[in-house]
Amino acid sequence: MTIHYPNGQGPQRPAQSRPQPAVNFADRGMSLEAEINASNAYYLATNQAVIHKKPTPIQLVKVDYPKRSAAVVREAYFRRPSTTDYNGIYHGYYIDFDAKETKNVTSFPLKNFHQHQIDHLAACLKQGGICFALIKFTRLTAYYLLPASHLITAWQKQAQGGKHSIPLATLKQVGIPVQLGLHPRLQYLSAVDQLIARQKGVNHE
Amino acid sequence: MTIHYPNGQGPQRPAQSRPQPAVNFADRGMSLEAEINASNAYYLATNQAVIHKKPTPIQLVKVDYPKRSAAVVREAYFRRPSTTDYNGIYHGYYIDFDAKETKNVTSFPLKNFHQHQIDHLAACLKQGGICFALIKFTRLTAYYLLPASHLITAWQKQAQGGKHSIPLATLKQVGIPVQLGLHPRLQYLSAVDQLIARQKGVNHE
Numbered sequence: 001m002t003i004h005y006p007n008g009q010g011p012q013r014p015a016q017s018r019p020q021p022a023v024n025f026a027d028r029g030m031s032l033e034a035e036i037n038a039s040n041a042y043y044l045a046t047n048q049a050v051i052h053k054k055p056t057p058i059q060l061v062k063v064d065y066p067k068r069s070a071a072v073v074r075e076a077y078f079r080r081p082s083t084t085d086y087n088g089i090y091h092g093y094y095i096d097f098d099a100k101e102t103k104n105v106t107s108f109p110l111k112n113f114h115q116h117q118i119d120h121l122a123a124c125l126k127q128g129g130i131c132f133a134l135i136k137f138t139r140l141t142a143y144y145l146l147p148a149s150h151l152i153t154a155w156q157k158q159a160q161g162g163k164h165s166i167p168l169a170t171l172k173q174v175g176i177p178v179q180l181g182l183h184p185r186l187q188y189l190s191a192v193d194q195l196i197a198r199q200k201g202v203n204h205e
Numbered sequence: 206m207t208i209h210y211p212n213g214q215g216p217q218r219p220a221q222s223r224p225q226p227a228v229n230f231a232d233r234g235m236s237l238e239a240e241i242n243a244s245n246a247y248y249l250a251t252n253q254a255v256i257h258k259k260p261t262p263i264q265l266v267k268v269d270y271p272k273r274s275a276a277v278v279r280e281a282y283f284r285r286p287s288t289t290d291y292n293g294i295y296h297g298y299y300i301d302f303d304a305k306e307t308k309n310v311t312s313f314p315l316k317n318f319h320q321h322q323i324d325h326l327a328a329c330l331k332q333g334g335i336c337f338a339l340i341k342f343t344r345l346t347a348y349y350l351l352p353a354s355h356l357i358t359a360w361q362k363q364a365q366g367g368k369h370s371i372p373l374a375t376l377k378q379v380g381i382p383v384q385l386g387l388h389p390r391l392q393y394l395s396a397v398d399q400l401i402a403r404q405k406g407v408n409h410e
Binding site: 044047049050051052053055056057066070071072073074075076081082083087088089090091092093094096120125126127128139148158 | 249252253254255257259261262275277278279280281286287288289292293294295296297298299301328329331333334358373384392400
């Protein structure tokens with residue numbers, strides 16, 4: 001039997017027992033960069049890793065030095081970075097990656113990368129680094145860690161007339177899904193653990 | 206017998222056989238930053254290491270986006286970096302350091318560092334990184350790699366009323382001298398090799 005309450009609402013439960021949505025929708029609209037920065041701040045505060053975003057390089061043209069106050073940049077231009085955006089250290093491993101978002105829902109376009117980023121990832125990989133791209137499909141709210149080795153291969157194939165994008169199906173095969181949680185929301189170090197295990201030749205499948 | 210030539214100058218030798226100075230004085234006045242950048246470019250080109258200087262972080266206030274041309278920063282301020290200036294990878298090791306110059310000739314003043322840099326080095330050290338300060342005594346043209354562990358100890362002692370500087374004699378004991386050469390001029394990876402050996406507990410003295 002349904003009881004009809006005067007105000008048309010059901011009975012209010014005490015605050016503690018109110019059902020919580022299983023997923024946190026609060027930061028659905030966060031940019032991938034903001035999400036990664038939040039994860040990095042959490043990992044740093046909990047002594048799990050030291051990973052930072054590099055500042056955007058700027059070409060200074062005119063700087064004023066007013067008396068008794070801070071220098072003011074009056075004319076400057078953004079430069080293209082010569083490396084990836086993020087690097088740092090985790091459990092003794094050198095971590096290096098770039099983060100990319102796409103609105104596509106079936107594939108990730110390679111035009112999001114530049115030659116110098118691919119070269120940088122290849123150079124770091126050669127030195128034994130843990131290198132990857134962190135890809136977000138914004139419309140699917142899906143995240144994949146794509147190992148740099150696969151990215152470099154796809155890039156080289158493209159140069160030889162191959163595909164201009166990596167199909168989502170391929171990403172599901174060769175990439176590592178990044179799970180969402182609460183602290184931090186974007187738990188990408190768990191995916192990094194799997195990549196480290198792979199690079200060591202350990203089969204964690 | 207001295208021959209007096211009409212124009213008062215001695216005989217000109219052919220260009221090839223002119224005596225060359227044994228040491229290249231051309232870049233004596235180079236800043237430490239320029240020297241390190243040159244070394245890093247050489248190490249990168251020869252596949253020895255991938256180490257870059259991080260761009261200076263800038264707080265953007267006003268950016269113009271003129272039609273059909275690049276965005277122009279019209280007002281911005283320099284921010285204090287939250288990390289050290291240099292990091293990268295070398296033989297699988299995460300490398301992290303800051304570079305400091307002093308005009309002193311008997312000691313290195315700790316005021317050249319900031320708390321956040323010390324904290325960052327300590328956090329990277331805890332993760333297993335190879336962390337240090339690269340110190341140049343400009344008037345002595347002497348360079349030392351100071352392991353972060355020693356820097357952190359000196360910093361903590363200073364906070365407890367200890368010395369405000371590290372004597373050069375101490376640097377000679379606990380630091381590793383960085384040799385000058387031709388390619389690159391500042392051969393700091395050789396000093397890093399010694400630091401790695403120390404951290405592994407291998408005695409290379």
